[in-house]
Amino acid sequence: MVIELIILISPLLSIITSLFLEKRHYSKVSTILTGIAFFLSLYVLLFANKESSFIFFKFDGLGTLLASYILLVSLVIHKYSENYMKDEQGLKRYFILLDLMTWNLLTLVLSNHLLVLFASWHLMGVILYFLLTFNNRREQAVESGRLALFTHRLADVPLLIAVFLLYKQHGTFEISKLAQVITTESSDTLWIPTLLIILSGIIKSAQIPFHVWLVYSMEGPTPVSALMHAGIVNAGSIIVSKFSFLFAYDLYGLSLSFLVGIITAVLGSTLMLIQNDVKRALGYSTVGQMGYMMMEVGVGAFALAIYHMMAHGIFKATLFLSSGGVIHEARRDPNIPRDEVYDALIKKEEPYKDTPTLFYGAISLLVPLLLVLITHYIFEPDFFKYQAPLILLFFGWITSAQVLLNLFKVGREKPRLTAFLGIVSLFVFLSIYVFMSLLLKGLVFPYEGLQEKVYERAFSNPVLLVLGIAISLILVLVGWILIYFANREEPVKVHLSLYAHLSRELYFPDLYKLIGEGFMKIARILAFTSFSALSVYGIFYTGEPLKNFPLEAFILAFFIPLFPISLITSYLIRRFWIYSYPLVVLLGVISLAFIRIPENEFLYYLASFTLLFHSLRAVLSQSFKEGISELYPALLSLIWLSKEEAHFIFLLLPSALLYLLGIYTKRMLHTDSFYYVGGLMEKIPIYSLLLVMASLQACLTPLMPSFYSFFDTLLKANVIQATLLITGWFLLGAAIALSVWRPLHGLPREDINYTDFMRR
Template sequence: MVLEAIIVAIPLLSIITSLFLEKRLYSKVSTILTGIAFLLSLYVFLFTNKEGSFIFLRFDGLGTLLASYILLVSLVIHKYSENYMKDEQGFKRYFILLDLMTWNLLTLVLSNHLLVLFASWHLMGVILYFLLTFNNRRWQAVEWGRLALFTHRLADVSLLIAVLLLYKQYGTFEISKLVQMVTTEPSDTLWIPTLLIILSGILKSAQIPFHVWLVYSMEGPTPVSALMHAGIVNAGAIIAGKFSFLFAYDLYGLSLSFLVGIITAVLGSTLMLMQNDVKKALGYSTVGQMGYMMMEVGVGAFALAIYHMMAHGIFKATLFLSSGGVIHEARKDPNIPRDEVYDALIKKEGTYKDMPTVFYGAITLLVPLILVLITHYIFKPDFFKYQAPLILLFFGWITSAQVLLNLFKVGREKPLLTAFLGIVSLFVLLSIYVLMSHLLRGFVFPYEGLQEKVYERAFSNPVLFILGIAISLILVLVGWILIYFANREEPLKVHLSLYAHLSRELYFPDLYKLIGEGFMKLARLLSFTSLSAVSAYGVFYTGETSENFPLDALILAFFIPLFPISLITSYLIRRFWIYSYPLIALLGVISLEFIKIPNYEFLYYLASFTLLFHSLRAVVSQSFKEGISELYPALLSLIWLSKKEAYFAFLLLPSALLYLLGIYTKRVLHTDSFYYAGGFIEKMPIYSLLLVIASLQACLTPFMPSFYPFFDALLKANALQAALLITGWFMLGVAMALTAWSPLHGRPREDINYSDLLRR
């Protein structure tokens, strides 16, 4: 296992070398080390048949396969970035983030621990945020980077609940043990974690309506757009493959994956045709392909989804890298390319009246059907026993027919030769597709017979199966009808209306903007409302009263704040923050030494609500002192839930670090406002790093000490308390991204003398 451990450690070693090397030399060393890691992973995958574990990692077939894929894509991006990014400010920072993302993705695919898996799943969104906002002077890049972070954090919520339920059910975090326990002692409620896992994959894989973060992330560097295909945007297949053993007991997750996937595949591919921005068109193309990938997950073809993920990822990553050269050439060319979709739908140019419709129609419908049936019969004779794979056959038929139809349009002068070449190429393509699905089957499913069980679960409900077929058929027929009338001299009037709506991207960006504005208005409203009815509900929920509530606990509720007394603590820190915060924290330590935390059920509800309430107030905070005044009661409320005084240091540390950084900011800028100045990443990199670390502690990020009191509280909470806690956890992440990280971005002010830590 030493060799496998070295593979995971190499990206971290590369980051360490950045401390000692000049930026150009570091980029070359980083590329070389990534290449070495790829070669080692390839050796392990091809020549090492033993499975083994190392600490929290497990090196099985699927993990080593995906590790090789991730390192291959990362190596290509490393090499491309050496020249593409060489003139960018923050060149070394970019490569550090690139190495960090590579390490995180390796940890994700090789993890054998539920919390390590969740931590990697979560950090994927955080690291991606800093990569997408690399052009920190462009405020649009920052705004859409935040949207990506919020979407990924929403996906984290779903997976966190699934991990929590699995641990409560089986009492283990080890995935290999979980496989054995689920196989021997299946539960009737396993369909809930599978549904949550699919939902998390849908969010991370940019499925409609959660696709906007991907399409508008093109403000980031082009290599970052390529990097997203190394296991980020196609993470839905990865997470389904990691938990494939659960889907033998699924009820609704696979059906949801298929229905969302088919809608995404059709709309994503359609919207791709409407774009005149090459990177945005590629983004919508990825959305459509990820729709196909989730469709394959939905019918239980996890191995096919993994192959689709890797084949599309390598192809699209190189296509994104090539788009950089296309953009540079387009800037030199004064000619504006024509919009072919506009010509087809509005001007009706480019029609083919001489096409032999009967001949081409027969070939494009009959030949693909025969080829699809033959290839599946050769490689997988038992493929036809299950309902779910029949949908794949249907889509294979329709897609193949469309491919041949497009070939005939291009080569209509030699129809027979075109038909022959198209049929041969199609047969080879389908054969490889089906063969790879068969070969990867053993990597995805950990025990014999699991594939058949998953197939049986996929569309086991006849109504959902018929609905899936009906939606597929209707969408295909509507598309063909529109294409047919587009080639007539008197087109349908619907074309103009359709073009208008599609050119606005079906108003999804406008809807997101309205939701964002509404969320901020709601946060401001709730943050200035005491909502005492909620706390009263917490008191009477269990029928308990506070008649025997010890008076000394009221003192504890002030220094270890509990709603509504926490409002007083928050006010004092905000009003006298430099003077009051150290005193309140010190008295909190003393109080915990002499006062025992009372054991009342209603206090759990008050503590859960305290976290949510002050997290909401942190979202709209404007300065360090406002943010700290809300973080202090929000985080320390977890002590009431965990009943462990030892957690005090973990929960006090984030607000204490931000307190010190706020004092330094006030000393340098003469204000502690989050919005007074920007460009901290450029001018104060060491300070910015400390600010990010303190913020990640504050928003209870996995891998940080502050996360463990939160997870401990979750394990002890009931459904209502857990809902309040998880919502508060989500809001803390939103608060850090909107407030504490605001000074990192933007253009530095010329009238400010920035002074970094250790560089004065």
């Protein structure tokens, strides 16, 4: 138990040492503590004979394996960063964030509590945002960080709904108890959480069309890119494996994972070939590999997906850590390397004529097929019993054929030796691949018969099975045809057009830009057009006459604001924020002391809409006074839904903290604008830390007190109310990232005298 506790808290101990050490010494201590945690986790993995649990965490076989993998990658990145980042400003902040991300990933894989799991899933995106915006003076780094944060918060929504449904149906947050209940009692509605979990994994694992955040997040330090590609983007297979016991009852989730995975694998790998930027090419390579990983999930091969994740993660981390040297070397070399894809598609350069195409083609197709069948038959003969895993044989065959063909192209001078070495290497590789899948199966599927049930559920719908195979065959055949005609003297004219579209990355970045601009335009229209709000207000009218509404509800709505009275409260705070906010809060406290929240269905719908409406307006906030004027009615509307006056202090706290920080900004910097001032993270780090903590409270971040009020409210809501609440929760996070965190980044102004709390 002591060893497991040390493993879990080592990153936190490292953060604590940062308070007492200089940045150079702290980086070394951080690396040492990470190394100690890794070797301890390896000891537990190899020599511990039983599972151990404490508080909200459980050290089982899968959790300990993933913890060892995470700590290994983190140790390598820590050691590399000691030298790579030594001259960077903000070195201590970087290592604190690195330790925080390591701890968060450990809690993700070791958690045995639904809310702790969801908190780790959510905080992954928040910590990643600050890692990607480490170079906070670069606008492109800030924009890529925001895109990553929005995408990850979008991925949080399906998992939040799944956690809500699982707890509401089974009444427990403990994952191990949930597994016992579900494996003994079947349910017809469990396919909904499995579909939501798959959808959450698809978004966070950079599957198309949600891949842009990964490819365009290269403005962060190179070690951050290595950590992101080796650990964070692999979250899809981790979350699915954590809930593997649910997928014995799945209907559509696994099929969706396979279809999206195959499209992502092909398009990601194709777009990788077009890139002329090393890091972006590696990014698209990861997108393609994550597509393969989700395909493996889709056919029920969760153990294979875990092995794929670890093997690819270590490999890709090494590539990213080496890419910095490649980039520096390329900058010193005036010669531009030739682009083979450009030569094939545009210049139409002919290949070598001495290649016996028919002979190599036959070997490339027949030998890999035999190797794939032999290795699976030796290590896992039961594999052939199930319909879905047979698709893996097909892709194993195609991939192996491509590998062997490329080996022949490289070794034209000694074709026989190349063929022999290629076949032996391929057999060894396939054997390890299948053996590791078999070895990890007991960790991913701890219950007897669970693997077989998942295999049976994968592609239980024959239509989806045929569709998946058809898409894969069409994409592979189209690729082969294009390659064949690219080498002819009269090539197909489509190549130039195809290259043009692929070079624009199939217009996904342009589409994202249009969506962002459209969202902001719609937000402005809805936020400042009262007619749109009133129309939605009328939708939720239940037909109950106004005369039946309790009088105390109208009185209370002035101080615990409800729409449309909340517009008056919002205006008063915006207009006289320094003086009116304390008065509004005082009247709210007094009103709750003497007036009980009435029971009225219409008021509950109205409170749900109030949260959504003012969260949308908060997205457009440009100053502290505007942000506080929207956060106050948005958060306090939850009191009407929870019917708990005791939640008042937790829901008031975020806007109160931002009010105090806003006053400090106004007095010291002579402005409360989010746009005028910049560079706060660089100039006043203690103030920036407090601002981040207050804003995380405001956007109802898990593990913050305000979140529990929100989740308690969510449990009491019906479907429509829950939809409005979750949408409002998402918009609050967007508002914080777009407005409150804006002054943290950018160039400090020369006309402002920055003064931190502890430096006055």
